[in-house]
Amino acid sequence: MGDQFSDGDSQLSTGYEPAVQSPVAILRWSGFVLGLVAVVAAVAAVMPSNGELQLRAGESAQTVGMLESLGGTVAVVPVNALCGNAQLDEGEACDDGNLSNSDKCLANCKLQSCGDGFIHVGFEQCDDGNSDDADSCLGSCRSARCGDGFVQADVESCDDGNADNTDACLDSCETASCGDGFVQADVESCDDGNADNTDACLSSCEAAPAELPELYTQAEDLDLADFSLQLGAFTSLANAEEFMEAAAQVVPGVRVSRTERNGKSLYRVVLGRYPTAGQAEVIQHTLAMAGMGSLLKVRR
Numbered sequence: 001m002g003d004q005f006s007d008g009d010s011q012l013s014t015g016y017e018p019a020v021q022s023p024v025a026i027l028r029w030s031g032f033v034l035g036l037v038a039v040v041a042a043v044a045a046v047m048p049s050n051g052e053l054q055l056r057a058g059e060s061a062q063t064v065g066m067l068e069s070l071g072g073t074v075a076v077v078p079v080n081a082l083c084g085n086a087q088l089d090e091g092e093a094c095d096d097g098n099l100s101n102s103d104k105c106l107a108n109c110k111l112q113s114c115g116d117g118f119i120h121v122g123f124e125q126c127d128d129g130n131s132d133d134a135d136s137c138l139g140s141c142r143s144a145r146c147g148d149g150f151v152q153a154d155v156e157s158c159d160d161g162n163a164d165n166t167d168a169c170l171d172s173c174e175t176a177s178c179g180d181g182f183v184q185a186d187v188e189s190c191d192d193g194n195a196d197n198t199d200a201c202l203s204s205c206e207a208a209p210a211e212l213p214e215l216y217t218q219a220e221d222l223d224l225a226d227f228s229l230q231l232g233a234f235t236s237l238a239n240a241e242e243f244m245e246a247a248a249q250v251v252p253g254v255r256v257s258r259t260e261r262n263g264k265s266l267y268r269v270v271l272g273r274y275p276t277a278g279q280a281e282v283i284q285h286t287l288a289m290a291g292m293g294s295l296l297k298v299r300r
Contacts, residue, residue: 082095083095083107083108083109084097084098084099084107084109085097092109092110093105093109093110093111094106094109094110094111095109101118102118102119102120102121103120103121104120106118114127114139114140114141115127115129115130115131115139115141116129117129119141120141124141124142125137125141125142125143126138126141126142126143127141133150134150134151134152134153135152135153136152138150146159146171146172146173147159147161147162147163147171147173148161149161151173155173156173156174157173157174157175158170158173158174158175159173165182166182166183166184166185167184167185168184170182178191178203178204178205179191179193179194179195179203179205180193181193183205188205188206189205189206189207190202190205190206190207191205197281197284197285197288198285198288198289202278202281202282202285203281204277204278204281206278206281208282208285226273226274226275226298227272227273227274227275227276227277227279227280227296227297227298228270228271228272228273228274228280228296228297229270229271229272229280229283229284229287229294229295229296229297230268230269230270230294230295230297231243231247231254231269231270231271231287231292231293231294231295232268232269233266233267233268233269234266234267234268234269235264235265235266235267236267237256237258237265237267239267240256240267240268240269241256243269244256244269247269247271247287247292250286250287250290250292251271251283251286251287253271253272254269254270254271255269255270255271256268256269256270257269257270270297271283271294277296277298280296281296284296
């Protein structure tokens with residue numbers, strides 16, 4: 001039938017090809033098993049594991065897709081191009097004679113560089129072809145990680161590039177907050193990582209003082225005080241007064257307050273008022289140490 005295939009700068013030709021159809025591109029491939037049979041431009045040919053094939057107009061996309069689907073590495077270059085001949089020709093930055101894009105010289109005879117979209121094995125951890133430092137691959141072609149100084153979108157809440165847990169960003173790349181177990185410099189006086197107000201550090205990350213704050217008792221002071229503690233509530237005045245006397249042995253200023261609920265009297269055992277929640281929490285801490293619970297109330 002006149003079909004012929006030669007090694008080296010191999011070329012498939014057939015007597016049925018019109019003379020007017022001159023080659024427009026060269027298809028170079030690698031990675032095929034010797035003896036693989038492929039159909040190219042309706043001509044059956046035995047293709048070796050490496051080689052090149054001249055393509056006519058309209059054949060390139062179909063043929064490249066077929067070869068890539070078979071697992072090969074494919075490159076299409078102009079018919080008059082010399083890229084891939086392992087010689088440095090005019091217009092080339094390099095030419096190592098292979099189709100690998102993971103070494104120093106790309107298949108298009110350009111030198112490898114960070115940002116070209118190809119991972120240079122042994123030198124780059126990643127290469128996504130952009131300079132965005134907020135995705136999983138940095139503009140330096142290193143994989144993003146906590147501590148690299150760049151905030152990875154949807155993964156980290158902060159990243160200050162250090163391992164200091166006393167600043168606004170923890171070494172876990174989470175924003176520092178009261179209760180995280182680390183004392184934030186110039187912000188918190190303590191942080192024991194719990195909400196327990198019976199220990200030396202309150203849940204507000206303030207140290208529990210050794211002395212109780214002054215109880216507001218004057219009428220003019222009460223107008224300024226917004227926080228109080230409720231130690232209990234009873235339907236019996238006698239029970240409320242008995243509980244008040246027990247609480248008074250722990251902290252001074254405990255009193256009984258009478259209110260109406262559903263037409264019935266309700267007696268609350270209360271303490272304070274205090275101008276800040278922190279001061280009320282100190283009293284709450286003292287009561288808890290004595291085994292007495294209390295409820296922080298805010299005047300509205």
